[in-house]
Amino acid sequence: MLNSAIEIACVLIGAALALNLYRLLRGPDTSDRILALDTLGINAIALLVLFGINSASTAYFEAALLLALLGFVGTVALCKFLLRGDIIE
DSSP states (O other): OHHHHHHHHHHHHHHHHHHHHHHHHHHHHHHHHHHHHHHHHHHHHHHHHHHHHHHTTTTHHHHHHHHHHHHHHHHHHHHHHHHSOSSSS
């Protein structure tokens, strides 16, 4: 039962990744592209967690945590650059 739920969730998150990639490439504004990139990272984290649950390996969870930290820092840096024009003051 758990394996079929994980497979369905992987398919749905894969569809969400495809839609986020479309918004990233075709976004009408820079802020929409930044939001799509952040959402793409969140969906990738969810996919890594599902793979970790399915394979019972802790390496996927560590990779998801690392990706979450990098995604947060990257989103903050991009938003700061969009607002002020530079990252380091």
